[in-house]
Amino acid sequence: MRLLHTSDWHLGQTLHNFDRIHEHQRFLDWLVDTLDAERIDVLLIAGDIFDNANPSSAAHRQLYRFLQQARSRVPHLQVVVIAGNHDSAGRLEAPTPLLEAYGTIVVGNVLRSSDGEVDLDRLLVPLHDRAGKVAAWCLAVPFLRPGDVPRLRAAAGDGASDAPGLDPYLQGTTLLYRQAYALARSRATEGQAIIAMGHCHMVDGQASLDSERRIVIGGTEALPSSMFDPGIAYAALGHLHLAQKVGGRENVRYSGSPLPLSFSEVNYQHQVLRIDLAGDRAVDITPLFVPRAVALLRVPAKPAPLDEALAALEALELDPDLPQHAWPFLEVRVLLDGPEPGLRARIEAVLAGRPVRLAKIEPTRKHVATDDTELALSLDQLAQLQPDDVFRRLWLQKYGAEAPPEQIASFAELFHAVEGEPR
Secondary structure, three states: OEEEEEOOOOEOOEEOOEEOHHHHHHHHHHHHHHHHHOOOOEEEEEOOOEOOOOOOHHHHHHHHHHHHHHHHHOOOOEEEEEOOOOOOHHHHHOOHHHHHOOOEEEEOOOOEOOOOOEOHHHHEEEEEOOOOOEEEEEEEOOOOOHHHOOOHHHHOOOOOOOOOOOOHHHHHHHHHHHHHHHHHHHHOOOOOEEEEEEEOOEOOOOOOOOOOOOOOOOOOOOEOHHHOOOOOOEEEEEOOOOOEEEOOEEEEEEOOOOOOOOHHHOOOOOEEEEEEEEOOEEEEEEEEEOOOOOOEEEEEEEEEOHHHHHHHHHOOOOOOOOOHHHOOEEEEEEEEOOOOOOHHHHHHHHHOOOOOEEEEEEEEEEEEOOOOOEEEEEHHHHHHOOHHHHHHHHHHHHHOOOOOHHHHHHHHHHHHHHHOOOO
């Protein structure tokens, strides 16, 4: 059996107010061709299929047209979709009867039975080979909120807690995966693989700057790779936009997003992952690189004084024959000593009539630290600071060392208590 792992499509996303319909359509067309050419049996979409909980009709049409075309080109194809933190679980699940006709299973919500226990059966999806026989099982676990995980009373004595005092969310999430795995193992016959899906932030996961919505504050709820049983053949993860392995395990991976979602990804090559199963194991995991439909340009490469930045813009070599929907997106990076009221007007004057879309001007101002060293802090970087980032910076400034993990955890508890967020 051959799987394809992708996530974080963010259909409907705009890049600094420019729509990306053309780019998403180019990706989806490429994906249909890839499913056919690579003889894929199962497509796993690990959350954030849409960019927000109320996607446009155009974004919906792109998804449903893709599913119809994929099924037409690859008649035996199964598609398993889980909801991410950007998705509305109810909206994703609403067309389930129609989607199932195209071999698509969507799991958006975690439901409970009449006795209050998590309905694990709903999270377990049988995967069929080309002959129609069950060849593997998928734990289709969507993005979990605190109310979705098993109640703590069920965790007593089950081994879900790896350490005394483990956060209830971590403990409940670990328990849910272990319960789901046990159910799959009870149904799997010899030679049938078990696949896990999840949309979450894992311990030591590398985030893409500027393009990801923080799920947790303080990092105390980042999930350990140990929650995936060693018997799992492959874990297909979503949420982080850079493809990466987790916990040093070859078979626990983020596929990353297929499109660049911020200018921080200018030099990153996006991908999907092809997984070959032999019996109950993944024997080959291969990245398939996604062609970039529209270029992203950062000019200059590093923030520079305005006159240097304008000179770099004038020297840009651009293709005059590109249609407007394929014009590159441009970020201009300017290093300022003080206010520059005419900044945008001067940049726009240089770019007037040229085939490029000015998406962002990033002014960076010099800041002199207490030790007289110069630090460049952009407005975007300041806007991205989270409460725990401020805490870490203040600790470093006061004590000259990184904040200890227990202090960060204590700060996170206080923050949640003050904000009234569920734990």
